[in-house]
Amino acid sequence: xxxxxxxxxxxFERAILDNHRLYFSIAQQILRNSxxxxxxxxxxxxxxxTRLPELTDRDAIVGWVATIVxxxxxxxxxxxxxxxxxxxxxxxxxxxxxxxxxAEQADDRAAMQALIARLPDAQATVLxxxxxxxxxxxxxxxxxxxxxxxxxxxxxxxxxxxxxYLEPQQEEANP
Amino acid sequence: MSDTEEILNAYIEGIATRxxxxxxxxxxxxxxxxxAQVELTLRLADxxxxxxxxxxxxGFETRLRQTLQAQMNQTESQIDESTAQRxxxxxxxxxxTLQPPDILAASDEDEESET
Numbered sequence: 692x693x694x695x696x697x698x699x700x701x702x703f704e705r706a707i708l709d710n711h712r713l714y715f716s717i718a719q720q721i722l723r724n725s726x727x728x729x730x731x732x733x734x735x736x737x738x739x740x741t742r743l744p745e746l747t748d749r750d751a752i753v754g755w756v757a758t759i760v761x762x763x764x765x766x767x768x769x770x771x772x773x774x775x776x777x778x779x780x781x782x783x784x785x786x787x788x789x790x791x792x793x794a795e796q797a798d799d800r801a802a803m804q805a806l807i808a809r810l811p812d813a814q815a816t817v818l819x820x821x822x823x824x825x826x827x828x829x830x831x832x833x834x835x836x837x838x839x840x841x842x843x844x845x846x847x848x849x850x851x852x853x854x855x856y857l858e859p860q861q862e863e864a865n866p
Numbered sequence: 867m868s869d870t871e872e873i874l875n876a877y878i879e880g881i882a883t884r885x886x887x888x889x890x891x892x893x894x895x896x897x898x899x900x901x902a903q904v905e906l907t908l909r910l911a912d913x914x915x916x917x918x919x920x921x922x923x924x925g926f927e928t929r930l931r932q933t934l935q936a937q938m939n940q941t942e943s944q945i946d947e948s949t950a951q952r953x954x955x956x957x958x959x960x961x962x963t964l965q966p967p968d969i970l971a972a973s974d975e976d977e978e979s980e981t
Contacts (some may be wrong), residue, residue: 695950700938702954707934711927712920719920729926736930737937744949749956803917822911823918827880843879850878854910 703743706752707736710834713753714760716823717815720804721764727771728764735763750836757816765808806856814849817842870900874907884911 707714711732718728718735739756746755807815820831832842867875870890876882890896890904 695947695954696945698954699945699950704931704934704938708927708931711930712922715922715926716918716920720918725920725923728920729923729929732926733930733933736934740934740937741941741944743945743953746953749953799913800916803913807914807917818914819918821880822915823920825880830880846878847875850907850910853914854906857906857910857913 699743702749703740703752707739707756710753710756713816713819713824714757716819717757717760718764720815720819721761721768721808722771723801723804727767731764731767732760734767735760738763748836752836754813754816754835754837757819758812761812761815803853806853810849810852814845814852817845818849821846868900870896870904874904877911878907884908887911 714732714735715728718731719725722728722731735756739759742759746752807818810818816835817831820826820834821828826834828842828846829839831837832839835842870893873882873886873890877884877887887904887908891901896904
């Protein structure tokens, strides 16, 4: 038994550490703060270990942990929002006060992060692996234990959903 | 499906490169709708790439390992042998039971995030 548990620990630890950049990116998209993103990933990793008996398909572990990371990031985001009630302080911290061009870029990035945060978990994870890790659909499928087609469908659906939000802006830019 | 759509889909899926997608804009016979689709896709890809870009803080992986190992040491007894054996030695997938991938992907539609 001791040997089986050691093997399990090693396998689980590798699943977490080999994908720590993915999990960090997912948390950062929601929290937009590196320290908070790190907290969320650590919390999620510990939670995933205690919930390991719930995992039914070992090949799905990366996506399963990614979902737990997302939930942990959302919980932390909500608790931070409740703590930060001083709107005047928030405005002072905004880059809009100091550098308008950078503020516009920051606004665009934050807007897209907010849109991605609203995607279903599986679509957001696939999108992150595609555009952050630079993986193609077959590689994503192997990482997540899915079929190639399931990954392709998720990528396309995620982009369609995001495009719906951008289309009104596209029409304004190109009347 | 047109050749333009095929190349655009291949880029979205990571099979074709960004240069392949950008080259579409230099085609003489691109319809206005196709041009708009290519431009939107390239713009989306740029914005998504910027949005998901994140650099973990220095030493993050080490801290993560330490935190995880501490948790594992604390809760070791909660993982029983059957769980360990099940995950380490998964049963072979049943054959003859086909589940179209689209159904798996379609289930995502019910999971929209609460943020």
